[in-house]
Amino acid sequence: MDTLERGLDPTDLSIIEILQQHGRISVSELGRRVGLSQPAASERLKRLEERGVIAAYRAVIDPAAVGLGMMAVIRLRxxxxxxxxxxxxxSEMPEIIEVLRLTGEDCFLLKVLVPTPSDLETIVDSIARHGAVTTSLVLRNEPVKAIGRDLIRKAAAR
Incomplete structure (x- = not known):
């Protein structure tokens, strides 16, 4: 099934790429960049949202700027x-910002944000009650890559 069969044409792919980089772009500017009128761009956007292709719009917060300067990755078996x-x-621990359920030896990979080492210790102690925990501190969090046109096309080709 190619991207056209999934209902994504080159204009949709361009909209997706632009929005991943510039989430606050106006609909009229988005339309201008992809060669559509404002109403046509608005309709495309609405369709992508309704189909779940565009799942959310959100702000990216700098954790250190809000006092959460320590990030860790916890593996749990x-x-x-x-x-x-x-x-x-x-789900009840706000410090855990991402949960990945895994196959293999580990059951979970958790991404945790805390202000201090003692806060991290509290999290690790509460998680380690029924399993084996391995914790690694994150030195630097590289920006998340956008899901680009090439990856979407590759998935559609299967």
């Missing part, structure tokens, strides 16, 4: 009966 309770626990 546990048993099957603890998966659901852990998912509930993670």
């Amino acid at each position: 546990t048993t099957h009966e603890h998966i659901r309770p852990y998912l509930k626990q993670f």
